[in-house]
Amino acid sequence: MDDRTVKVLIVDDHAVVRRGIAAYLEVVEDVQAVGEAGDGKEALEKLAELDAYDNLPDIVLLDLIMPRMDGAATLPEIRARYPQVKVVVLTSFAEPERMNTVMRLGAVGYLLKDAGPQEVASAMRAALRDEMYIDTAMTKKFAQMMNSPATGISTLTDRERTVLALVGEGRSNRQIAQELFISERTARTHVSNILRKLDLRSRTQAALLAVDAGLLASRS
Template structure:
């Protein structure tokens, strides 16, 4: 019985520094399951290339996106990519390690957040995770998030049993509608539970809630 070879993941590299683009591209060239299909010098260039690729049905699976670039920065480009090409995953690769910036990008739909000092293996892991509809966050950023959540056990202890159940479901990627169906409640009630849970934990996004659930041992981390 023959088995088909795994799909090669196609990546567009977006960075205004030629050295960074070439370095990432050179690393990806040695991987069997990932290939760089192009390089863009800023967000505007990326959108123009994506529009052309879309015309021929050759969109990349993942865009590696820098944040600080001329003409069009990464945040603006991210919003446009998600609006025009929702099937394309975006992994942020930046030198900025502020939690607020990371949270903003994740809320806009990023599938990963890496710092530029991340190892080559992490870059490849983030690309593969994005292709699997998973989230990959730089180890140092994940540690910052954990430290930021002061006394997480106190926050967890404030949750009702129903809110803890909602947190587990949020951590597994369930939507409000799916949570409602799972818990036999209305979607409006599910939305209220999610809002209350985030408020008690002092969180602003479902991604943050998922990370906290993993750190608290409520759900197993994705591999």
């Protein structure tokens, strides 16, 4: 993180959970909780209030299951009204399908509620860098889902699997093209096809999947 204080709004329908999260944040350097909300409607009201005082949070830690307005309904509203605010989902649901849904809605992080302070801090650092962060336990589940029959990595061609491994190594399209002796346009097409087949939103998700699926190890 940079030198400034990172401001966080905590949204969860259980007061004890909100207090626990606030306690987590207290041990993370340069992080400040600027407010709490018990559901989506209250969160949007709080954001409007903070915006009026030019004190919008950098990050919203958002629960999914809440009364009146849940996280899935709240997330796109936050992204539409305050695109500069990053949303990290903090939930007890370790379900790849649910994770995929909220990532498509604009979340940049997916944490489970048993995550420790350092993992919460890592998710916030990634969010501020416009990078995606997925809970370690979730990346394993995600890889298993992607490797299931008739879906995931099994649907990729051999060339696409090679390209995915290179994405996992952090290679750019140009570097992939040079490695495989193909045009940069062809490399870009391969990456686009991979994201489409695996229902992924970004190269970051693809890279995480490649690592957890062992594709990098298979190239060594």
